[in-house]
Amino acid sequence: HENTLKGIAKQPAITKDGHAVILQANIEFASDIDDAVAHGAEGIGLYRTEFLYLASTKEPTEEDHYAAYAEAIRRLGGKPLVIRTLDLGADKYTQDRAANPERNPFLGDRSIRMCLHDIPMFKRQLRAIMRASVLGDVRVMFPMICTLMELRQARMILNDVMEELEDEGVEFRRDIPIGMMVEVPSVAIMPDVFAKEVNFFSIGTNDLIQYTLAVDRTNEKVAGLFCPAHPAVLKLIRDVIRAGSRNGISVSVCGEMAGDPLYTLLLLGLGLNNFSMNGPDVPEVKKVIRSTTIEHARQVARRVMSFDSERQVMHFLREETRKII
Ligand code: PEP
Numbered sequence: 001h002e003n004t005l006k007g008i009a010k011q012p013a014i015t016k017d018g019h020a021v022i023l024q025a026n027i028e029f030a031s032d033i034d035d036a037v038a039h040g041a042e043g044i045g046l047y048r049t050e051f052l053y054l055a056s057t058k059e060p061t062e063e064d065h066y067a068a069y070a071e072a073i074r075r076l077g078g079k080p081l082v083i084r085t086l087d088l089g090a091d092k093y094t095q096d097r098a099a100n101p102e103r104n105p106f107l108g109d110r111s112i113r114m115c116l117h118d119i120p121m122f123k124r125q126l127r128a129i130m131r132a133s134v135l136g137d138v139r140v141m142f143p144m145i146c147t148l149m150e151l152r153q154a155r156m157i158l159n160d161v162m163e164e165l166e167d168e169g170v171e172f173r174r175d176i177p178i179g180m181m182v183e184v185p186s187v188a189i190m191p192d193v194f195a196k197e198v199n200f201f202s203i204g205t206n207d208l209i210q211y212t213l214a215v216d217r218t219n220e221k222v223a224g225l226f227c228p229a230h231p232a233v234l235k236l237i238r239d240v241i242r243a244g245s246r247n248g249i250s251v252s253v254c255g256e257m258a259g260d261p262l263y264t265l266l267l268l269g270l271g272l273n274n275f276s277m278n279g280p281d282v283p284e285v286k287k288v289i290r291s292t293t294i295e296h297a298r299q300v301a302r303r304v305m306s307f308d309s310e311r312q313v314m315h316f317l318r319e320e321t322r323k324i325i
C-alpha cells in the first residue's frame with residue numbers, strides 16, 4: 001500500500017533520515033481544495049485569485065472575493081492558505097484587455113503593476129483578504145514584484161486598508177504574514193534586500209524561467225528553450241533559497257518545477273523545504289522525498305551546480321532519481 005500513489009498521499013513528506021518537507025497545492029478555485037487535500041496537500045501555497053475575474057464577465061465585488069476566500073478557508077479546516085493578489089494581464093487577461101492588447105504583454109501592465117494602477121480594484125481585494133484573515137490561517141502574497149518601491153507601495157495600500165477596517169470596527173488579523181513572489185530576475189539577483197521586508201518568498205519558476213531565458217512561456221515555437229534546468233535559472237533559485245535562510249524567512253517554490261519529480265532531489269538539496277504544486281503532482285514528489293536522505297539530496301545539488309548545461313543537469317537528475325525510486 002505504501003508504494004501506491006494513493007497510499008502515499010496519507011504518509012508524511014519526510015526523508016529517510018527524518019527531514020520533514022511541506023507539500024502544498026496550487027489552486028484556481030476554492031472547489032479545487034478537496035481534491036488537492038485528497039492528494040496529500042498540507043495546505044494551499046498558491047491561490048491564483050485572478051480566476052475569479054476570468055470566470056465572470058463582471059468585475060468581482062468585495063463580497064465576491066470574500067465569499068471565495070471564506071469558502072476556501074472552510075474547506076481547508078485550519079490548513080494554511082496563501083492568497084496571491086491579482087495576477088491579471090499577459091496570459092491571464094480579461095475581455096477588456098483582449099480588446100486592447102499590449103505589444104509585449106509579459107513586459108507590460110500586468111499583475112502587481114496593474115493593481116498599483118487601479119488602487120480601488122486592489123483595495124477591494126485586500127479588504128476581502130483582511131476580513132477573511134480572522135477565519136483561518138491566511139497569508140497574503142504579492143506577485144511580479146520587480147522593485148522595492150512596488151513592494152513598499154503594495155504594503156502601504158494594505159496598511160491603508162487595515163486602517164479603514166479598523167475605523168469601521170471590522171475585525172482582521174493585523175499581523176497577517178505578508179509575502180511576495182520571486183519571479184523576476186531583478187529580485188532573484190538581489191534577494192536579501194527584499195527578504196528584509198517580507199515574511200516569506202515564493203519562487204515562481206514559470207515566470208522566472210521566462211524572464212531569465214527570454215522565452216515567452218506561451219509560445220510553442222520556443223517551448224524547447226523553456227527549461228528549469230538551465231544553470232542560470234538554478235543559480236538564481238539557489239541564491240533566493242539561501243537569502244531566505246540568511247534572513248530567517250521561509251521560501252517555497254510554486255512554479256511547475258515544484259511538481260516535477262525530476263527536480264525534487266535538486267530542490268531539496270538546495271535547501272528548499274516547502275513545495276507548492278498542482279494537487280495531482282503531490283504523490284510523485286512525495287515519493288522521491290521519502291526515498292532519499294537529505295545528505296544524498298545535498299550531494300546531488302552540489303554536483304548539479306557544477307554543470308554548465310541543462311542537458312547535463314537533466315541527464316544526471318534522471319539517473320539519480322531513477323536509482324532511488
Ligand atoms: C510562476 O510564475 O511560476 C507562478 C507560479 O505563477 P503563474 O504561473 O500564475 O504566473
Ligand code: MG
Pocket residue numbers: 143183204206207
Ligand atoms: Mg507568475
